[in-house]
Amino acid sequence: MLRLNRVWKTYRVGAFGTRELTAVRDVSLDVAPGEVVSLIGESGSGKTTIGRMVLRLNSVSQGRIEFDGTDVSTLRGRALKSYYRKVQGIFQDPYSSFNPIFKADRVFDMVRRQFFAGTPNATWHGKIEAALADVRLDPAQVLNKYPHQLSGGQLQRMLIARALLLDIKLLIADEIISMLDASTRIDVMNLLADLTSRGVGVLFVTHDLALGNYLSTTTVILRRGVIVEMGATDKVFANPQHPYSTHLLGSVPHLHKKWSQVEAELARHDARLGPCGYHAHMPGRCGMPPHDPDQPMLAEIEPGHVVGCSYDQPLG
Amino acid sequence: MGRYFGRKSIVYALTCIVAVTINWLVPRFMPGDPVLQMLISRGPDTNPEQTAVIMDYYNRLFGFDVPLWQQYLNYWGALFKGDLGVSVWLFPTPVADVVLRALPYTLGLLLPAILLSWFLGNKVGAMAARRKWLDNSVLPVGYVLTATPYMWLAILLAWSLGIVAGIFPTAGGYGFDLQPAVSWEFASSLAMHWFLPFLSLFLVAFGGWAIGMRNLVIYELESDYANYLAALGAPPRLIRRYAFRNAILPQVTGLALQLGVLVGGSILTEVVFAYPGLGNLVFQALLHRDFFLLQGVVLFIVIGVLVANFVIDVVYVLVDPRTRAGMQGVSA
Amino acid sequence: MTDTRPLKPITADARRAEIFRLALGNPKVIAGLVILATLLALGLAAPLLSGHGPSDYVGPRAEPPSADFWFGTTLFGQDVFVQFANGIRSTYVVGLLAGGIGALVGMTVGFVAGYRGGVVDEILSMITNVVLVLPAFAVLIILAAYVGIDSVVHQSVFIGAFSWPWVARAVRAQTFSLRSREFVDLARLTGVRPLTIIRTEIGPNMGSYLLLVFIVLFGGSILTAASLDFLGLGPPGQMSLGLMMNQALQSSALVLGIWWWFLPPGIGIVLIVGALYVTNIGLDDVFNPKLRKM
């Protein structure tokens, strides 16, 4: 459904764009219907930029983003609008996602004005109630209220409901629970997971490995704009190949295991791995990024599990 | 840092070109022959010989007979030679000479007024930020001062301290009966004539700086670094010093932005006190419809302000480490 | 992560009502508005107050204030009060018009530069910076002297044309930060056009700020106009407070002690501009609760 094919994003900085800053470097990945792909990375990894490029909020510098076979960057006018009917996004800060001076349900009105101008009132209200029911919100509690009267969790659910009003096929969720309280974030997570049973694909952007692990079918680990490892979530988490992946896994605070214990386990795992998983499959062709444009960035080490080269990439 | 100066230099170069171009262009908007019109407007031609000389001079200078682009280039060429034309009112003195003669008076007025008002205004504003009683008096006085037109405060001072109280003279740069000389008498006359125009310029500007600094310091005192220092038990003295240092930076930028206004203020003040500086020249040029003098003075003022602006930008780089560290824009 | 959440739930209707209530309960706002309204009423009533114009020679020369001539007469026997009232009126006209033009240009440039970014921003910012460092008053003198000013409207256009850069800068910065807010992204994802986003999403969030900007421009324009008038560069035949000072000074009113001639115009300007500033601080207190507790 969604396919990123060797996508780059470079920003021009400095007076008259004299310097270039690469935020995303040669990223390729797919999101299938009903699948949750989590993009995991620390700040500066390019994970948010990828989500924004898919949403057409940022332009693509090089490469293609295709949705159902169409190059997304060519969409204009009506075509773009029908793209947004199918692809929507939710962002990190729920309070900043709502215009603070208007009532929160204005996000629904905007959808109506842009996409359902002809829909009669009664039908529309029915639609809203159905969407709110899907995200387990009581209309009486959230309609006709201002954003600051609602909790972060309620606001994020309203945005999921907003996406449901359109018949979305793909949802970009960018750190959508990182600002929610522990007691409510898991419910929003579960709602996202429920979307997949409707056949919606989710691109789940997060810095939190535990959340990515909980939700996703496919995990993509990004570092400085480059995919270092990608594969089925259970494989990536059970058998991390790239030193950066193990480094991240070793930094996650667990509830029932101390860091020292996790580190020891990972050290044993690392000892079994060679110095560079990519090198083992592509001998003599190491180096980052590949100098040969035809050379793949990632090497497949087991079915559905690929890893990038780990040379020339000191950690920290 | 190179980036910072590169960008600033482009702005100044462009501004300079725009200013000169406006100066060159504007007279050409006037219908008919501006030189002739100006000469006619001076009234009955008492000296046809002089008129002929002037006509000849300007026709040669502007070369109304050559193509426009040539005229434009000629104008720049003359400018680079420091040739601002010839005053009609003070014929045949070159405008550049007239300007240079008046310049010391204006600088003598402006520089102390700007620097002192900036310095004291910032001091008093910072003090007001932490003393309630001072704040309650500085704030209203400051706002009244910034709301006061320069020329009216000048009139008020001239009338009250000059004419009613009779302490200070109210017109001229020095006594009418004196000739410029290196003597006590002349120096004291100079100082007496200088004081009131200086005071009125100083006061209006002072109000603005004091208010600005007060607000900035209050803002800085609530910043995270101030809170952190307070949490570590740093004495208020240190926190206030840091707040002051941080707040002074926008005030430096503010000084650059206010220069044009201050120069405008000095024009008005000089008019009130008939002070023999550039401002009075502007006024005399207007009165005598000597547009060449007017243009020359204004062009001189504009370029002077640009140069001063550039100097302030250099100073800013010296006082703000962030511009020097060259880290701006990396996070963008 | 802070403990401020319990303070949040104030309804926005209540907030708006509260702002209105605070504004009307704020002594600075009230004082400012009362002064402004009184002087405006005086200016509007100017033509009704007496049967003669501001330049008509109607009385004895240089007479101090009296029951017949409340503010006295000029050296030439003109009624200072009538001049003052007319001057007040043109002061308001210039302030509103020039302030309005400056605000309009500044906001347009600021909104477009801040929202579009990129090359558009680069060019607009360059233009803004050029006009910003140009000493506006000096350029205005040249323009006024050569091109001439034939009406208050004309004068306002000139003043407005040079007063906008700082507004553009400030609005650009604010737009820039608002543009990166997620509700703007969400509007884009709903397919709303850029101009509509500026108008319906970004603009309303800056409403109070734009009002404050306009007030400052209003005051600044008045001072500039008075300065031009004072140099004799105002619209001919139009009485203004600046022109009153010009005439008083030219007629040696200081030496002759005709204080009733040159005091009122200055007081008028200080009152109007000062009242604008006071209203501005008051509104700032209302809009910006952080300063409220000071």
Added chain:
Amino acid sequence: MSLQVDGLRVRYRTLRGDVHALDGVTFEVADGEIMGLVGESGCGKTTLAKSLIRLDGRMQYVDGVVELDGVKLPIDDQHAMNRFRFTQISFVPQYAMSALNPIRKIGKMIAELLESRGFDYKSIQPELERRLDLVGLPRDVLRRYPIELSGGMKQRTVVVVSTLLDPSLLVADEATSALDVSNQKAVAETLVEFRDRRFVRSVIVVTHDISLGYQIADTIMVMYAGKQAEKAPAEVIVNSPRHPYTQALMSSLPEVGVRYEDRRLAGIPGSPPPLLNPPSGCRFRDRCPLAFDQCAEEPPFVEIATGHSVACWKAA
């Protein structure tokens, strides 16, 4: 014993009345102990942290006693507190990114701070440099401006500065929440190491992340709606929590290894009560699955085992 807090109450003054942000807390932090202070936003943990070091303008001390090493702290007297700050009790703020004066070189700022407190920078400098080495910062950060440091570096610098005078107690308020996982781990471990080396004798780590608290704290105190819910050694809190809130909080937290498809977690329904007019009785009552009649009465915070205190009728 290091810190002893007895019945501390602090409120926020607002236009609409007093918010009882901290409504009577009593606890001890022993010499050498790291206590994790855990709770959701609005539970009073930040208020508690601030009360110990510096009340901000809106906060008002109501009553209670705070003693550090047997000396009563004048926490409601800003001036008298200055004597204890930095030397006896110190603070690592959440806002480390902006905690350093942007226009002062870091070394100079430290020198001025120390000298303003009557210490000699020259004699402390060698120790300062040793500690920078210890946390992996190059010594030349002292000659740099804050803008030249990354977020993680700034956070570590602030930790070093705050502990420079070997305070008895360090309060770290969400010191790691703005950091990426790897930086988070580094800073958290620095706190432990500083305690081990006796640079600080005891530490209060305020965090919304109970798993992070578990990694570094000896004891954990869970707060809810301005009151203490439970306090126990970290292992006990994590493995056998007694307060229903603590239990619910942890069961809603996804860990690496927990997958949505295997085990669906659930959040805590409802939201914390407003503290403007807090309800009587147990404040968790409305959201508690175990609530019964007695909960209308406020449960006391009682010790049910050595070092394990709970405020719940069902737990006693």
